[in-house]
Amino acid sequence: MTGATQFEWGLWARQIGAIMRLEMKKTFFAKRGLWIYILAAAPALLFFAYTLAQKNRAEHAADLASIKAEQTEAIQIKMTADDVREILGRPYARFKYMDPDLPRSRRRDPDAMIEVLMYSDGKANYEYRFRQGQLYNVNVRTQRLLTDDNTVFATIFQLFYLRLAIFFGCVGVFMNLFRGEMIDKSLHFYLLAPIRREVLLIGKYCAGLLATVVIFGMSTAFQLWSVYGSLTAAQSTEFWSRSGASTLSAYMGVTVLACVGYGAVFLVAGLIWRNPIIPAATLLVWEGANIFLPATLKRISIIHYLQSLCPIPASPSGTIEGPLRLLVSITEPTAAPIAIAGLLTVTVAVLVLGAWQARRLEINYSTE
């Protein structure tokens, strides 16, 4: 490497640092960016509330514990309510409701109502249902399962957090970096300095990336802490002994890569389009329609690679009902190294396009 090139690298690094310092106020502390924090905080608060509710339910169940799990083995179908009471004692709750399977005319008959007796062993709730005085159904509700938590987190993370929160957060941060300054008529400040336009683009990209990674990374970390930090000792052992560390790092990594990918797209979109809503809406539709696309087209999206990297699959087809379900296209996730390489390749390609556009950029505020 020549001395001149070394000089350039050093200069560019300092210029990028200067741009990032300038952009910091706008990306982190702008009043108009408050909604981005709300977007990032929403799932974190949701999971926090979910954890509190789970804890509360567990404590409540412990308070109500009156039986031991082994006692329930003696309960047989077709037993009467009195037989069950004799074995398990007094239930913590008892109620009746109309049998929905009966014809309307017979539903009000007191003898035809379904009776429910509820017991708890401190870990699970047992619901015994009696129809016409005989036990016909036993429903055991475990207080909290690790697999449930995994699925809940994966679903919300992939369907809401990636597709909406980080997506729109990146729209808010990255599109403003150029377009916002054109609207404010302050972009010329940068264009009057001896900076290569490519360096300006990278500087702004790094500033946006830092902001989104900090904001959404913190949110992801808080969500993970809320869900996995409140496991019982046994669940925690199970979690960490299986794949705890890799699960957490995968979610954090996916968050960063989402900012990397969406950030590049929206930064360049802000350079090219006057109205950022159009490209954002187009990409939103494209990413949203990803589950219906054939395998080849799926790969021309950011969400496909991000979902491939998520440690626990969340099947969006599970949330789709009716005829649309037939259109869902199930594709094998892309292998992690290829997914990462694919996403970074898309990012670099988009940034190269952005650099070309930045080179041609003109200041014409009157048309903004």
Added chain:
Amino acid sequence: MYSRSFTVAVLWGSSMNDTGIVFDNVSKFYGDVLGVNRVSLTIPAGITSLVGPNGSGKTTLMNLLTGLIKPSRGTVNILGISTNEPEKLFRIAGYCTQFDSFPKGLTGFQFVYSFLRLFGMTHAEAEKRSWSAIERVGLVEAAKRKIAGYSKGMRQRIRLAQSISHDPKVLILDEPLNGLDPLVRAETIALFRSLAAEGRYVIVSSHILHEVDMISDQVILLANGYVVAEGQIKSVREEMREHPMQVLIRCNKPALLASRVFETDHVVEARIHSDGGGVLVKTRDADSFYRLLNHIALNGVDIESVAPADDNVNSLYEYLIGSEEVTR
């Protein structure tokens, strides 16, 4: 070995050569709208004024000069550097724009300092240069205040500080005296003169002819996107002498003044103003007329004010564009 402490020589760069500022058959169209057309110019060192009414193409020419817009046709070079190379261009050029908007939340000092950090300067170097530039425009006391709270004149001055902060060889100033009070105006003009005296290129746009007179070594006159005249002020003014200069004199004895001035050859018309409080004189020799006026003032006529009545860009254009039309 590379030193992080920049010197003027480093800032101006090695690719610079003293070929002047060259517009080579430059045209700029905004869609179907003409910005400037077929401009070929070579601007030498010293103070050059771009003069023209609003919409004549002054700002377009300056934006072309700094690469903020690209020519539809032709090329622009500043001291041998293409305007497509901002990384080299702005090491030797500073541009004080007319855009009255700033990055949000910055103080005056931060505005200049941040700009210099974009050059890759160290904190110490940028700080030193910032204060030096701010001091030159007389804004030290307000430097730590937010720009959002500045008056129009202060905003103009901080932009000026920014444009001179890196000690550019070429300084481009779009209506730099707008909003400045008379004292600061005079100081700013003196600053331009001192920069020009150092061999720099100072290009100033203005639509106020009086200002141009005071500042410039040469002028470029623009109308509707075309250069209608260019050269040293003296020669342009000589051309203007075909048209008598109009001066309005407010005094206590307008009839006496009119009769006295009309005795001279260069006065072609002397008309009592409609309100009876002054005389409108048309003269072909302004210098001789002002000498005469001094003499009259010493001999019993109490003169309240003397103001050129057609010493503005509109009158100039009436004359110049009129003759331009004739020559086409």
